[in-house]
Amino acid sequence: MSSLDQLKQTFFDECSEALQQIETGLTDIREGHGDDDTINAVFRSVHSVKGGAGIFGFEGLIKFAHVFETVLDAMRSGKLAATQDIIDVLLPANDVLSDLIAMSRAGEAIPANHGAESHAALERLLGANSVVGDEGDDNTPAEDFADLDFMPIRSDAFDGAEEASGGQSFRIVFRPGPDLLKRANEPLYIIRELKKLGELDLVAETDRLPPLSELEPDRAYVGWTGTLRTAATRAQIEEVFEFVVGDCELDIAVDMAPLAAIDAEPLAVAAAPIASMAPVAPLAEHPAPSIVPAPTADAGEPPPPRAAAPKQVATTMRVELEKIDRVVNMVGELVIAQAMLGQIVHGLPEESSSRLAQVLDEVIHHTRELKDSVMSMRAQSIGAVFQRMPRLVRELATKTGKKVRLEMHGENTEVDRSIIERLGDPLTHIIRNSIDHGIETPQDRLAAGKNDEGTIRLAAEHRGGRIVVEVRDDGGGIDPDRVLKKAKAKGLVSPDAVLTEDEITNLIFLPGFSTAETISDISGRGVGMDVVRRNIQDVGGRISLKSERGRGMTLQLALPLTLAVMDGMVIKVGGQTYVLPMSAIVECLRPSRSDIHNLLGGRGMLRLRGNLVPLVHLCDLLDLGMPTDSDERVVIIADAGDGTRFGLIVDELCGHQQVVVKSMEESYGTVPGVGGATILGNGRVALILDVEKLSDLAVSQTSPLAAARVGSTDQQVAMVVN
Amino acid sequence: MPVAAGLKVLVVDDQNSVRQMTRMTLEQIGVRHIHEAENGKQAIDTASLQPLDLIISDYNMPEMDGLGLLRAVRGHPAARRVPFILVTGRGDRELVVKAAQAGANNYVVKPFTADILRTKIEQVVGRLS
Numbered sequence: 001m002s003s004l005d006q007l008k009q010t011f012f013d014e015c016s017e018a019l020q021q022i023e024t025g026l027t028d029i030r031e032g033h034g035d036d037d038t039i040n041a042v043f044r045s046v047h048s049v050k051g052g053a054g055i056f057g058f059e060g061l062i063k064f065a066h067v068f069e070t071v072l073d074a075m076r077s078g079k080l081a082a083t084q085d086i087i088d089v090l091l092p093a094n095d096v097l098s099d100l101i102a103m104s105r106a107g108e109a110i111p112a113n114h115g116a117e118s119h120a121a122l123e124r125l126l127g128a129n130s131v132v133g134d135e136g137d138d139n140t141p142a143e144d145f146a147d148l149d150f151m152p153i154r155s156d157a158f159d160g161a162e163e164a165s166g167g168q169s170f171r172i173v174f175r176p177g178p179d180l181l182k183r184a185n186e187p188l189y190i191i192r193e194l195k196k197l198g199e200l201d202l203v204a205e206t207d208r209l210p211p212l213s214e215l216e217p218d219r220a221y222v223g224w225t226g227t228l229r230t231a232a233t234r235a236q237i238e239e240v241f242e243f244v245v246g247d248c249e250l251d252i253a254v255d256m257a258p259l260a261a262i263d264a265e266p267l268a269v270a271a272a273p274i275a276s277m278a279p280v281a282p283l284a285e286h287p288a289p290s291i292v293p294a295p296t297a298d299a300g301e302p303p304p305p306r307a308a309a310p311k312q313v314a315t316t317m318r319v320e321l322e323k324i325d326r327v328v329n330m331v332g333e334l335v336i337a338q339a340m341l342g343q344i345v346h347g348l349p350e351e352s353s354s355r356l357a358q359v360l361d362e363v364i365h366h367t368r369e370l371k372d373s374v375m376s377m378r379a380q381s382i383g384a385v386f387q388r389m390p391r392l393v394r395e396l397a398t399k400t401g402k403k404v405r406l407e408m409h410g411e412n413t414e415v416d417r418s419i420i421e422r423l424g425d426p427l428t429h430i431i432r433n434s435i436d437h438g439i440e441t442p443q444d445r446l447a448a449g450k451n452d453e454g455t456i457r458l459a460a461e462h463r464g465g466r467i468v469v470e471v472r473d474d475g476g477g478i479d480p481d482r483v484l485k486k487a488k489a490k491g492l493v494s495p496d497a498v499l500t501e502d503e504i505t506n507l508i509f510l511p512g513f514s515t516a517e518t519i520s521d522i523s524g525r526g527v528g529m530d531v532v533r534r535n536i537q538d539v540g541g542r543i544s545l546k547s548e549r550g551r552g553m554t555l556q557l558a559l560p561l562t563l564a565v566m567d568g569m570v571i572k573v574g575g576q577t578y579v580l581p582m583s584a585i586v587e588c589l590r591p592s593r594s595d596i597h598n599l600l601g602g603r604g605m606l607r608l609r610g611n612l613v614p615l616v617h618l619c620d621l622l623d624l625g626m627p628t629d630s631d632e633r634v635v636i637i638a639d640a641g642d643g644t645r646f647g648l649i650v651d652e653l654c655g656h657q658q659v660v661v662k663s664m665e666e667s668y669g670t671v672p673g674v675g676g677a678t679i680l681g682n683g684r685v686a687l688i689l690d691v692e693k694l695s696d697l698a699v700s701q702t703s704p705l706a707a708a709r710v711g712s713t714d715q716q717v718a719m720v721v722n
Numbered sequence: 723m724p725v726a727a728g729l730k731v732l733v734v735d736d737q738n739s740v741r742q743m744t745r746m747t748l749e750q751i752g753v754r755h756i757h758e759a760e761n762g763k764q765a766i767d768t769a770s771l772q773p774l775d776l777i778i779s780d781y782n783m784p785e786m787d788g789l790g791l792l793r794a795v796r797g798h799p800a801a802r803r804v805p806f807i808l809v810t811g812r813g814d815r816e817l818v819v820k821a822a823q824a825g826a827n828n829y830v831v832k833p834f835t836a837d838i839l840r841t842k843i844e845q846v847v848g849r850l851s
Binding site (some may be wrong): 003004007008010011014041044047048050051053054055056057152196197198230231232 | 734737738739740742746759767770780782783784799800802811812827828832842845846
């Protein structure tokens with residue numbers, strides 16, 4: 001990629017940021033909580049797009065951005081009020097801008113009439129309010145304003161005024177009092193600040209320094225005297241000592257040694273262009289106060305503006321994703337190596353290993369923090385996905401003739417970028433569904449006693465080690481009768497099935513289910529909620545749905561924070577070692593025999609605090625042969641992902657540890673029940689089980705044998721881990 | 723006669739792409755010492771840390787715009803003599819007038835070619851050899 005191409009990429013990245021800012025700003029204004037800063041920020045963003053487009057020569061983009069910008073300029077100067085009508089023109093204009101940017105990015109030719117409607121609407125706004133028409137100078141050569149007679153100021157004008165500091169000389173005596181350090185002040189910083197003001201020449205007075213044996217480290221002993229040549233006023237110098245005035249001996253006096261007078265020149269600099277410009281507003285209104293440093297220090301004079309004291313260093317930097325991914329991988333390897341080390345330490349005789357174990361604990365602690373830090377580097381705010389939704393909602397609302405308002409919360413919630421990338425499609429689909437099937441037409445809404453404008457609330461937050469994304473609408477909700485009828489008609493449930501309302505609503509996740517009587521081009525063809533669910537499950541997430549008839553529905557997506565490393569429970573069953581994701585484990589226990597019941601149909605059930613939980617032998621599910629009878633058997637209560645719980649019977653719990661998830665799909669395809677693999681401390685590979693799919697497997701292959709075996713497990717001890 | 727390679731120039735723009743583009747243009751002219759700042763604050767810090775021969779600043783920036791920076795530079799003890807070229811958009815006459823009043827040495831209209839920028843710089847620092 002040539003450097004110019006790279007620059008273009010940078011420019012387009014900036015454009016994405018600008019688009020988001022425009023969108024947010026305009027939405028804020030529409031909602032009534034925008035102010036002057038908001039409209040200024042929107043203007044600046046459009047202006048930046050235009051400026052960059054000019055530099056890189058994207059003509060179509062420049063033209064559109066120009067009209068857009070002109071309207072915004074009229075708004076910020078108060079010539080145009082930010083009414084609903086205008087915002088309704090500006091939001092689609094941003095969509096067009098977004099299209100033009102996308103086309104420019106892809107290197108496509110922009111169709112001549114693209115966005116013509118929006119362009120015309122913008123121009124109408126300008127015309128209707130007789131603001132600056134089309135600027136016209138869009139086509140004039142860059143070298144304009146010749147009529148202004150702007151005389152460039154030669155820098156030769158500065159010859160002979162070499163010393164950068166200039167001004168006058170102050171004698172400074174600064175002797176910190178004994179308590180200055182204790183009050184968290186630092187003379188070094190003060191001296192650095194002084195140095196920023198000009199030429200500083202200081203001598204340290206060390207005569208008060210006691211012998212080392214008597215020295216108190218938090219007491220200040222050293223003082224300084226010297227001179228400062230500066231253009232700053234005494235007030236500015238005093239400002240540097242602002243926080244220590246009471247804690248030190250301080251004397252600032254004008255040094256009488258005269259310095260070259262230099263202040264005439266900068267004045268001339270300021271005056272020269274003004275003199276040469278004919279059509280200029282009265283000068284007196286624009287005095288340049290900051291240009292004239294007072295020749296004599298006058299403490300009463302207001303200090304001219306100067307750089308804010310605390311130094312601001314760049315707080316962010318761009319790093320190639322690849323580099324971060326490499327660190328993530330290395331951390332993964334580190335986690336594995338550390339697990340191996342743990343295993344070895346564990347095998348050593350205790351007297352020789354206790355110290356080692358202590359250090360290892362520290363290493364484990366640091367590795368965990370390292371992992372978290374690296375993961376946070378990979379994290380992106382979910383706003384990257386959310387930002388696409390307002391436009392989607394607008395377009396769908398127009399298409400369906402419905403009124404929809406989108407509320408977004410928690411856009412700054414950070415999620416691993418691998419998840420962000422795979423969240424866009426499911427979210428888009430859910431919102432489409434909401435508008436297409438959920439939100440009613442304005443008439444229907446009014447008839448139902450609702451506001452004619454529907455609301456979709458999109459929210460994200462961190463909750464219990466997961467990211468929860470919620471899409472809630474206040475539409476009609478799911479009609480259980482219709483869903484059940486449909487499901488029966490399609491043969492998805494048996495005709496005589498009796499289901500709870502919750503079970504019925506969850507039918508929409510079944511493959512091949514679609515309630516829309518006619519297929520619209522909005523919700524897509526043949527792609528249903530089952531695909532959404534699959535997408536979410538693929539990234540280790542869970543989806544749940546709540547619907548209130550006539551009042552709307554809520555879809556909740558619970559996503560893992562990261563895909564690369566996870567907390568796992570290492571277990572043994574049938575002589576094999578597996579890992580279960582901690583996120584799916586509710587508790588582990590050794591139930592007493594009397595709590596296990598055999599029901600008709602061969603299912604073993606565990607009575608747990610008054611509820612019955614179905615039991616499954618992991619051995620059976622994984623086809624590991626006959627489970628060995630043992631007193632030590634453990635039941636892991638797991639969450640199947642949709643809130644239902646079941647108990648997995650395993651032979652042994654080996655412990656909780658962080659595991660690095662290695663995908664197996666590329667090599668083996670999807671194996672039901674297996675979510676990936678990891679390398680354990682002993683260097684062996686263990687499969688990571690997918691609890692949700694295990695539960696599906698369990699439902700489809702409950703054998704009477706399993707139940708019988710459960711019954712034979714005796715003398716069990718309860719051990720609640722979680 | 724100043725030598726382009728000897729000039730120390732500070733480029734101020736909040737847009738990274740524009741900054742880089744300006745840098746490339748300056749390099750075409752032969753300028754070797756190019757500092758960058760993405761906002762007024764950084765610019766002031768850079769200007770107070772080392773002697774500069776020229777500041778080329780965009781006007782359109784958040785928080786402190788180019789005019790604000792110009793005023794701050796002109797009021798800064800160490801930097802107030804540094805020549806200042808303001809980068810403006812097309813058609814903004816009023817801004818050029820304001821810039822002149824605030825002590826700008828020159829202006830350049832975006833987008834600019836290397837030739838235009840060279841001319842503008844020469845008008846300020848003298849012919850480049």
